[in-house]
Amino acid sequence: MTEPMLDVRNLTVAYPSHQGYTEALRRVSFRLGRGKLGIVGESGSGKSTAGRAIMRLLPPKARITADRMQFGEIDLLTASEKRMRSIRGGQIAMILQDPRYALNPLKTVLSQIIEACRIHKVGTRAEARDRAMAMLEDVHIRDPRRVAGLYPHELSGGMGQRVMIAMMLVPSPRLVIADEPTSALDVTVRGQILDILDERVEAQGAGLIFISHDLPLVGAYCDDVLVMYGGQIMERLAARDLGAAQHPYTVALNDSLPPLDRRVAVLQVPEYDSAWLQEDQP
Amino acid sequence: MSAPELEIEGLSVSFGQGTQRIQAVQEASFVVERGASYGIIGESGSGKSTILRAVAGLNEDYSGSVRIDGQEAPRPRDKRFYKRVQMVFQDPYGSLHPRRMIRATLLEPLRIFGFDNADRRIRQVLEDVGLATHFAYRYPHQLSGGQRQRVAIARALLLEPEILLLDEPTSALDVSVQAGVLNLLDALRRDRCLTYVLVSHDLRVVAHMCSRVAVMTQGRIVEELSADALREQRSHDDYTRQLIAASRGRTPLDAVNGEGAARSDPRKDAVHAK
Amino acid sequence: MSIAQDHDRGGWRAWLETEQADSPGQARAQAVWRAWRGLARNRAAFAGLAVLVVLITVAILAPVLAPYPPYAQDLASRLLPPSFEHPLGTDDLGRDILSRILYGSRITLMMAALVAVIAGPLGLLVGATAGYLGGWVDVVAMRVVDVFLSFPSLILALAFVAALGPGIENAVIAIALSAWPPIARLARAEALTVRHSDYIAAARLQGASRFRIVVLHVMPICLPSVVIRITLNMAGIILTAAGLGFLGLGAQPPSPEWGAMLASGRQFMLTNWWLAATPGAAIMLVSLAFNLLGDGLRDVLDPRDD
Incomplete structure (x- = not known):
């Protein structure tokens, strides 16, 4: 990793509650170069909050503090809302779980991609159109002309996610945040979508933050993995070392999954240790 | 182990009319022995849940036969059937009535079937699924996903059925919670000699829970194999x-690409919009 | 919030707020308590509720509170403006308007309550049954509803009263008959959204009969929106009742019904404003209170906000 693209230090997000503030995210720090960073955790671990905090997409009542949240030369903590609007979708793209909710149901695929082009790029309508068609081909859609004219409800899950990727990557973002991009998809389609995402991110030289609950998937797909629990980072390790994880939470998470290669009588049910949340961040 | 407890033969289900007609399940046949756990695995729209709903009588519009101990299940299903088969x-989050206390939800089958000692039975069944007694006095929104699924299992157990139909029982849960629920289901089956039909999209869950597994795609059972064969990847079907x-x-991209075109057929979405 | 804190802080509150309920009664009380806390936090709704509580108290205590009998005429003191003896003045027959307004609240509230009691359950039952069963039951029920809905409710009530004869009872029946169809529509829409839900399927698998499912499972789901609707409609119902009274088809003249009072005060509007203005203000206040409460109930009861 050379110059980090994204540098987050001690990011804390808190929501108002009955007793002052409740922290949804606590002192989360990480740096991202041009690699693929996976954030793994179960529901409530804060993994999605982390992604949204970087995009500054959290509800206004959330209190965000950090020592540093630097994206290239932009300070994400202090950037104005107007600046953020051009960063979102332009320099940082976000791919969500279910394309059926993320796409506008009343517009065709093509017009949505063209719109994405035109918001973030200067160019004529014809240029945007060409780019959109090229992008549809880039995400391995076999018949881009036919798909371009379809409405979101006419797309299957996998096709919808390809369109979503095309739309998000058309302004050439420098960072892509994918929040459970394949959780709504069938396993046999999942692989293709991940490969396409990988190929596009690679081709455009962007960084990728891949948020998922699926430990084996993240292990196979990313370069580095952050394991989160209770709003904190439990450990950070290289994906290939996931099998030899040290932290008891990562180990327990691994063991609770029914294995595919052997028969076990009883699955391990993780036992949580409140001490994990007291530990200081590395 | 004598006669098979549950026999499905030539089960077909279709939705819609005329040109919109979609064959959701075509000629599915399988046999589940008493006390066994039978798995059906498939992706969305493969028709796996449709089979389960047809067996349960939630969709009576099917052709073919569903036999329990050699006897054809009545249409519409009667109370005697539900005494033996639960789901x-x-x-x-969707299977518990949001405005009823857990106790009321659990009381319902006992009232309908005129069981005595309702409160003692509720206490017992909650204990069996690993929940404390005071959970009876909560509303669904006060429980976590895993706790709710335990309540749903408790409700199914109250009538002391012989066959339990499990429709993706853990796919809405975190893996750590899933482990607990799967262990519970496994233990209940052994202790109570239950027969399971488990439907899932997750190969891990099916391989862990079941002894025999049917693989479904596009409404057909394409292969039936043992869990060991599944683990050892001894399969004859592409x-x-x-x-x-x-x-x-x-997942090498080229290996899947051939199938990808067929899969992106827009009609497929119509299939799982039940 | 302050209301909640003014209650005794000791045992009761702890009992209501503890995480673990130990009996069905406690669990139910806790649910009611949470709803109450939600309502108390909503200022407008709470104001509406307060007005209605005051109004109900006034209606009950009317004989005690009213300075004069509502029908007592005193032709010597006709059309007096508000004064110390007659805080809201007197009407053209010398009757004390304050006393008549106080007694009138009984009539108005009784009519509103009767309409709610008739139209609410009727609409709920028809709508939930039609929505859950579907098929021809649904078709027939909804066409009947369509027929009712194709007339403005006041015109429909007018037609019923014309057929049944004027009077408070007939006005109540007429208003109830014109008030249930929209409620049935609403209940049906709610029932349609839940008929394919897993918990209804689960109830079927427990061997529950259709009747049991409609009454015990579908109707509780429709209930909150029906309660909200009726509360919001209450303003309209009161206005319809007053309208019928105003047109001489509801409560008959000596009766201190607000609409009838407004009607008889109309001819003095330019010279003696208080005759028409006071019943008018009373009608407005009560309608507003019901609307505020209805809005608040929507915030508290509507599960979609969770």
Whole structure:
């Protein structure tokens, strides 16, 4: 990793509650170069909050503090809302779980991609159109002309996610945040979508933050993995070392999954240790 | 182990009329022995849940036969059938009535079937699924996903059925919670000699829970194999092999691409919009 | 919030707020308590509720509170403006308007309550049954509803009263008959959204009969929106009742019904404003209170906000 693209230090997000503030995210720090960073955790671990905090997409009542949240030369903590609007979708793209909710149901695929082009790029309508068609081909859609004219409800899950990727990557973002991009998809389609995402991110030289609950998937797909629990980072390790994880939470998470290669009588049910949340961040 | 407890033969289900007609399940046949756990694995729209709903009588519009101990299940299903066959649904957030106390939900089958000692039975069944007694006095929104699914299992157990139909019982849960629920289901089956039909899209869950597994795609059972064969990847069917490979995380792009075109057929979405 | 804190802080509150309920009664009380806390936090709704509580108290205590009998005429003191003896003045027959307004609240509230009691359950039952069963039951029920809905409710009530004869009882029946169809529509829409839900399927698998499912499972789901609707409609119902009274088809003249009072005060509007203005203000206040409460109930009861 050379110059980090994204540098987050001690990011804390808190929501108002009955007793002052409740922290949804606590002192989360990480740096991202041009690699693929996976954030793994179960529901409530804060993994999605982390992604949204970087995009500054959290509800206004959330209190965000950090020592540093630097994206290239932009300070994400202090950037104005107007600046953020051009960063979102332009320099940082976000791919969500279910394309059926993320796409506008009343517009065709093509017009949505063209719109994405035109918001973030200067160019004529014809240029945007060409780019959109090229992008549809880039995400391995076999018949881009036919798909371009379809409405979101006419797309299957996998096709919808390809369109979503095309739309998000058309302004050439420098960072892509994918929040459970394949959780709504069938396993046999999942692989293709991940490969396409990988190929596009690679081709455009962007960084990728891949948020998922699926430990084996993240292990196979990313370069580095952050394991989160209770709003904190439990450990950070290289994906290939996931099998030899040290932290008891990562180990327990691994063991609770029914294995595919052997028969076990009883699955391990993780036992949580409140001490994990007291530990200081590395 | 004598006669098979549950026999499905030539089961077909279709939705819609005329040109819109979609064959959701075509000629599915399988046999489940008493005390066994039978798995059906498939992707969305493969028709796996449709089979389960037809067996449960939630969709009576099917052709073919559903036999229990050699006897054809009545249409519409009667109370005697539900005394023997119960079901656990996928989404624990949707399968409990949001405005009824857990106690009222659990009391319902006991009232309908005129069981005595209702409160003692409720206490016992909650204990059996690993919940404290005071959970009876909560509302669904006060429980976590895993706790709700335990309540749903408790409700299914109250009538002391012999066959439990499990429709993706853990797919809405975190893996750490899933482990607990799967262990519970496994223990209940052994202790009570229950027969399971488990439907899932997750190869890991099916391989762990079941002894025999049917693989479904596009409304057909393409292969039936043992869990050991599944684990050891001894399959003769292309689709099964592809599914195993994808579940194991190895998915060479070219291996799947051929199927990709068929899969992106827009009609497929119509199939799982039940 | 302050209301909640003014309650005794000791045992009761802890009992209501503890995480673990130990009996069905406690669990139910806790649910009611949470709803109450939600309502108390909503200022407008709470104001509406307060007005209605005051109004109900006034209606009950009317004989005690009213300075004069409502029908007592005193032709010597006709059309007096508000004064110390007659805080809201007197009407053209010398009757004390304050006393008549106080007694009138009984009539108005009784009519509103009767309409709610008739139209609410009727609409709920028809709508939930039609929505859950579907098929021809649904078709027939909804066409009947369509027929009712194709007339403005006041015109429909007018037609019923014309057929049944004027009077408070007939006005109540007429208003109830014109008030249930929209409620049935609403209940049906709610029932349609839940008929394919897993918990209804689960109830079927427990061997529950259709009747049991409609009454015990579908109707509780429709209930909150029906309660909200009726509360919001209450303003309209009161206005319809007053309208019928105003047109001489509801409560008959000596009766201190607000609409009838407004009607008889109309001819003095330019010279003696208080005759028409006071019943008018009373009608407005009560309608507003019901609307505020209805809005608040929507915030508290509507599960979609969770």
